[in-house]
Amino acid sequence: DSFHSFNVAFSQRGWNDRLGVELVYDRQRVDRWSKNSFFGDANSTHIFVDVNEVLPNGQPNPNVGRPFASMNWPSWRKNFDDREGKRATGFAKYDFADLNAGWGKWLGRHTLSAVYEENAHDQVYYSYGLAAEGIAAETSDAGNINASYRRPDYLVYMGPSIIGNNNPLRLEPIRTTFAAGPTIPMSYFVRQPISSDPGHFERGSTTMVEINHGGQASREVIKSQALVLQSYWLQENVITTLGWRRDEDYYARESIAFKANPDDRNDPGQVHYDFNDFAFPATPPPNVAAETKSYGVVVRWPRNLVRLPAGTDFSVFYNNSANFTPIGGRIDPYNNPLPPPKGETREYGLNLSAFDGKLVMRLNHFKTEMAGVSSAPSFFASAIKSMITTPALSWVKEANTNPTMAAQSKADLDLLLSALPSNYLDLYDFQTSGTAPNIVSSVNTSAIFPTDTLDYTAKCWEADITYNPTKHWRILANVAQQQTVQTNSYPNLKEFLARMTPVWDQLKDRPLGNYPPDFMPGDTLPASVLTYGQYLDTNTLVPYASAIATEGSASAEQREWRVNLVTKYSFGSDSIFRGALNGWGICAAVRWQSKLGLGYPSSRNPDGSVDFDIDHPFYAPAQTNGDVWLSYSRKLPHNIRWSVQLNVRNAIGSQDLVGVTVQSWNGEVAQYRLPPERRWYLTNTFSF
Numbered sequence: 001d002s003f004h005s006f007n008v009a010f011s012q013r014g015w016n017d018r019l020g021v022e023l024v025y026d027r028q029r030v031d032r033w034s035k036n037s038f039f040g041d042a043n044s045t046h047i048f049v050d051v052n053e054v055l056p057n058g059q060p061n062p063n064v065g066r067p068f069a070s071m072n073w074p075s076w077r078k079n080f081d082d083r084e085g086k087r088a089t090g091f092a093k094y095d096f097a098d099l100n101a102g103w104g105k106w107l108g109r110h111t112l113s114a115v116y117e118e119n120a121h122d123q124v125y126y127s128y129g130l131a132a133e134g135i136a137a138e139t140s141d142a143g144n145i146n147a148s149y150r151r152p153d154y155l156v157y158m159g160p161s162i163i164g165n166n167n168p169l170r171l172e173p174i175r176t177t178f179a180a181g182p183t184i185p186m187s188y189f190v191r192q193p194i195s196s197d198p199g200h201f202e203r204g205s206t207t208m209v210e211i212n213h214g215g216q217a218s219r220e221v222i223k224s225q226a227l228v229l230q231s232y233w234l235q236e237n238v239i240t241t242l243g244w245r246r247d248e249d250y251y252a253r254e255s256i257a258f259k260a261n262p263d264d265r266n267d268p269g270q271v272h273y274d275f276n277d278f279a280f281p282a283t284p285p286p287n288v289a290a291e292t293k294s295y296g297v298v299v300r301w302p303r304n305l306v307r308l309p310a311g312t313d314f315s316v317f318y319n320n321s322a323n324f325t326p327i328g329g330r331i332d333p334y335n336n337p338l339p340p341p342k343g344e345t346r347e348y349g350l351n352l353s354a355f356d357g358k359l360v361m362r363l364n365h366f367k368t369e370m371a372g373v374s375s376a377p378s379f380f381a382s383a384i385k386s387m388i389t390t391p392a393l394s395w396v397k398e399a400n401t402n403p404t405m406a407a408q409s410k411a412d413l414d415l416l417l418s419a420l421p422s423n424y425l426d427l428y429d430f431q432t433s434g435t436a437p438n439i440v441s442s443v444n445t446s447a448i449f450p451t452d453t454l455d456y457t458a459k460c461w462e463a464d465i466t467y468n469p470t471k472h473w474r475i476l477a478n479v480a481q482q483q484t485v486q487t488n489s490y491p492n493l494k495e496f497l498a499r500m501t502p503v504w505d506q507l508k509d510r511p512l513g514n515y516p517p518d519f520m521p522g523d524t525l526p527a528s529v530l531t532y533g534q535y536l537d538t539n540t541l542v543p544y545a546s547a548i549a550t551e552g553s554a555s556a557e558q559r560e561w562r563v564n565l566v567t568k569y570s571f572g573s574d575s576i577f578r579g580a581l582n583g584w585g586i587c588a589a590v591r592w593q594s595k596l597g598l599g600y601p602s603s604r605n606p607d608g609s610v611d612f613d614i615d616h617p618f619y620a621p622a623q624t625n626g627d628v629w630l631s632y633s634r635k636l637p638h639n640i641r642w643s644v645q646l647n648v649r650n651a652i653g654s655q656d657l658v659g660v661t662v663q664s665w666n667g668e669v670a671q672y673r674l675p676p677e678r679r680w681y682l683t684n685t686f687s688f
Helices: 380-395 403-418 491-507 532-547
Strands: 002-014 019-035 067-072 075-095 109-133 153-157 183-190 200-233 238-256 286-300 313-324 342-354 359-374 431-433 440-442 453-470 473-487 561-570 584-593 596-599 602-604 610-612 618-620 623-636 640-652 658-662 669-673 679-687
Touching: 238 313, 380 403, 380 440, 380 491, 380 532, 403 491, 491 532, 532 610, 596 658, 618 658
Parallel strands: none
Antiparallel strands: 002 019, 019 075, 067 153, 075 109, 109 200, 183 200, 200 238, 238 286, 286 313, 313 342, 342 359, 359 453, 431 440, 453 473, 473 561, 561 584, 584 623, 596 618, 602 610, 623 640, 640 679, 658 669
């Protein structure tokens, strides 16, 4: 990471602090370079032992018995961010009591605040790695250096063999570095696409070269302006707030994709990029603009006119606020822009105090509605990209392996694409060239980055109570009930699936890849061949059914009830212990949370689709945790006060593993997390 920042601010107040202005400029640049490594990827934190006695080419394996680690497809990332912000803020205050002390107090005092702001964000990010170049590599995928088959997997031996004479395991550190070059000899397998050719090994050279894996460059400018008027009316018994805001978003983007030389697709072309490689205008084309308004009111009991018994006071409040997020670059599966996310919150409640502040209660309710929140499930990219590009890459090359099925595969590909816009594969730079048996195809699934959205409605009732029986004893309680309902889940994905399902139903029995050699029309596919339907079911249809199972119902994955109770007693010279424990304090806190849904039972419908029983979730039990602490404070010479406090966090609470997810077919816990750990803190503070 490399971080640079510069900012400067100027502020001025005048007219007895009734007017003020502030001007701010801020500039920040962050560069991040990252490389993955051994033991750094998911499911790769293992050390293996090589048990192969011979190599694939039939030669003896000189490394049999040696421990090793492996890493797939080293990928490195560069991310450059440059942000520039300019802001002007001003305020004006006026109190009508300055004009007339009598009737002016009823018109009250008012503060008007205004802001204008411009923020520009330039970003370049991409990933790159190594690919194999040379005759040995081209036999895997000729004429396409960006093909996955030509990206290296690294295997590094970490010690001597453990076979023979009870050799102990002795691990050595990994010192291998990954870089372009050198050129090394490599064995590769050669075979004609006919069943009578057993194939043979040949020797050729291979060199590692850097290639770009795709990325994006963009410039976004957001211009914002806002006004807020806060007013205190009727001797400050009525307080109102009015707000207005306008945001304008301007956005431009350019994809960074693998750009091979069209005359030589083994030439990776440009690999590295920075800001100098792009020329975006200072203000890009308009993306989205919107205005939002908000207002709120607080009404107090007029204590200066009518006093309530027992030192009681109360107020009621109501707030309504709306906003939207000016996000540029969000697109649907067909590269069309998405509208910005927006939200609205309505809140109301009351505050009540009694016994001259010894008892304070607050009750409030809010409802928040959010629309168009960015959210793409983990299978989203697979559903809209791989479900099309994966079979297309194979079916277009059917003549290479089985010419008798080439016509069928072409018809299947035409059917697959018939439901999509004519430029769909062009969005991902799908290319094919050559003639059988040397047809090559490639695709860049990183060319565009579609997303999807969700809508949420959240409701909450919350009550806070603070009670001070004496000046030494304080009790606080909080109770909250909250529910969140997810609606309009993944509309882009739903449209895509509705568009493609009639076509997928006709193609589900086709092989995901190519037909077996010598396969003839009418033959039965071997059970070992993965079908398109099986691939769809595992990677799209089942995850989709799970993702939308709770749509329209209160989320069980959110704990509905939460209760917190805190009590503290501070001993003093006038406490019930007559000063024997003067300076000491004790405190305890208890937190309770209701049960948590971990998943839903699943079953198969007669048509093979997945059904989830959302009325009977699998639950994790309620949780109870408690804290305690002990404190002591006293004065030291030279007017120094010393305070020491011992805290025990989670002194009460189960230490068992906590379930996170379950297997939907039997309810067994599939993933755990560690429980909140018990922690001890000893803190000393000296104040002077």
